Amino acid sequence: MPAETTELLFARYGPRYRSYATITVMLATVAAMMTTTTVNVAIPDIMGAFGIGQDRAQWFSTGALAAMTVAMLLNAWLIRSFGQRKTLIGALCLFIVSMLLAGLSPNETMLIFCRVAQGAVAGLMQPFSVYTLFRVFPPHQRGSAMGLFGISVILGPALGPTLGGIMIEHFNWRYVFFLGIPFSAVAILLGSLFMPEREESDARASFDWTGFMLLTASLACLLIGLSNGQREGWYSDYIVTLLGFAAASAAAFVAWELHASQPLVDLRVLVNPRFAAAAAVAFIFGAGLFGSIYLVPLFVQTVQGFTPLTSGLLLMPGGLVLGLLMPIGGFLSDRLSARALIIAGLFFASLSAYSLANVDANTPFWTVARCVIFFYTGLGLSKPALIVAALRPLRPDQLGQGAGMINFSRQLGGAFGVNLLSVILDRRTFFHGNALASVQTSGNSGTAEFLRRMQELLTQAGVPPDLQLSGALHFLDRVVYAQAYTLGFRDSFLVVGIVFTVALIPAWIMGKSRAEQPA
Known part of the structure; x- marks a missing residue:
């Protein structure tokens, strides 16, 4: 029987x-990408359940994003070796198993491993879906196809926190990992019907295990080093060794890939200046995107005291706006300059981040929600144009590698964004805490008045006199830390705004892709 x-x-x-194939890959991507942000609203609850701090909890996001980054590069090899049908079904079966185990995890170590597996599947699904759509749609319709596909990539993560908040509100945090299972099951059924099999005439490709291990070692050592630098000391032997090994592995990976007969990733696609500029924009956009998605729910829950459901609802208006704008962005990317759309998107994203740099414990719900809407407006305008502009200059035989590389760049930026923003948040909180504590002296009239009033309140509450001063000092310490934590978030959002502003440089270099004919 022919394939x-x-x-x-x-x-x-x-x-x-075309519609059947699009629905199939959209369902698979929604299932895989939903957990990318759904888990963010559950992090405070998970931290409490396992008794861990932020330095450990951030691995629930960083580990998944790092796995996405590596898995994206497997797309071309898996399709050539096993075909689209087996690749899709196998990946989603792994995803279902990891979701079940995550919901039943007895400790944070097992949960992190499950998140890594989920991230790997999510990373594979994005270039897989782009490759599929580029195979079934003609060149002049690919921009619109990317707009529709973008709904599944972004709408899932945008609305996932709301669904996750509902699960936590009515059940507990473990149920957030079960949300993607129904989507996965339906996608497996559709994939068995509508995904093409491997053509028998295709030669089976060998796998670049050396490149894979070098890349994995480099990313793992780098992210572990950045995560533990604050606690272990940036100049400690442990951190210096990790970062040194990461740099050596990265250099060895580049050298190996440039000379390998069948490389894990064809770095030569970066010789094309338009594609290289698009990859740079994707990296910076990924850092800001995933960094913001990580910071906003954490801020509103830990500083403003929002419930998981409320923090999820905070992201819903932005998700709805994004769902409306993605098809429009795809439509415009087929007709307007990619540079103009991407710069417009970066402008809205920068405006959002700079506005969030002024938040505090009393910032109203809709003020934060408006900032999120601005951010998703920028994303909706720029994402389809970025993908189409990146792949247009490539030859048809480079589409698989190009799709993997552009998504790799975005996810690599996301892994670094979450990791570095977590480090920045810790360091700036520590900095502001020391600065605020240094002025809380007996000569400070404001501090003295605060302590006097606190002692009066403790007296009214019946606290013994010998415990009143220590109680007042303890509460002052809590107030100082809360203010320092808020200022740390402000500085982190400011860094995100600067990152988006820097992205304007490679966006300008991309030039006008309208003048370039599709591949």
């Missing part, structure tokens, strides 16, 4: 096959 290739499926279903 069910794309051509055979088109002959069987006609033009409707």
Whole structure:
């Protein structure tokens, strides 16, 4: 029996096959990407359940993003070796198993391993879906296809926190990991019907295990070193060794890939200046995107005291706006300059981050929600244009590697964004805490008045006189830390704004992609 290739499926279903293939990959991507941000609203509850701090909890996001980064590079090899149908079904089966184990995790170590597996599947699904859509849509419709596909990539993470908040509000944090299972099951069924099989004429590709291990070692050592630098000391032997090994592994990876007969990733696609500029924009956008998605729910829950459901609802208006803008952004990317759309998107994202740099414990719900809406407006305008502009200059045989590389760049930026913003938040909180504590002296009239009033309140509460001063000092310490923590968040959002502003440079270099004919 002949293999069910794309051509055979088109002959069987006609033009409707494009819709069937699009729905299949969108469901798979929604299932895989939903957990990317859903877990963020559960982090405070998970920290309490396992008794861990932020330095350990941030691995629930960083580990998944790092796994996404590496897994994206497997897309081309998996498709060549096993075909689209087996790749999709196998990945989603792994995803279902990891979701079940995550919901039943007895400790944070097992949960982190499950998050790594989930991140790997999510990373694979993005370039897999782009590759599939570029195979079934003609060049002049690819921008619109990317707009529709972008709904699944972004709408899942945007609305996932709201669904996660509902699960936590009515059940507990473990149920957030079960949300993607129904989507995965349906996508497996559709994939067995509408995804093409591997063509028998295709030669099986060998796998670049050396490159894979070098890349994994480099990312793992770098992220572990950055995560533990504050606690262990940036100049300690442990951290210096980790960062040194990361740099050596990265250099060895680049050298190996440039000379390997069948590299894990074809770095030569970066020779194209437009593609290289698009990859740089994607990296910076990823850092700001995933960094913001990590920081906002953490801020509103730990500083403003929002419930997981409320913090999830905070992201919903932005998600709805994004769902409306992604098809529009795809439509415009087929007709307007990619540079103009991307710069407009970066402007809105920068405006959002700079506005969030002024938040405090009393900032109203809708003020924060408006900042989120600005951010998703920028994302909706720029994401389809970025993908189309990146892949247009490439040859058809480079599309698989190009799709993997552009998504790799964004996810690599996301892994660094979450990791570095977590470090920045800790360091700036420590800095502001020391600065505020240094002025809380007996000569400070404001401090003296604060302590006097606190002692009066403790007296009214019946606290013994010998404990009143220590109680007042303890509360002062809590107030100072809360203010320092808020200032740390402000500085972190300011860094995000600066990152988006820097992205304007490679966005300008990309030039006008409208003048370039699609591949």
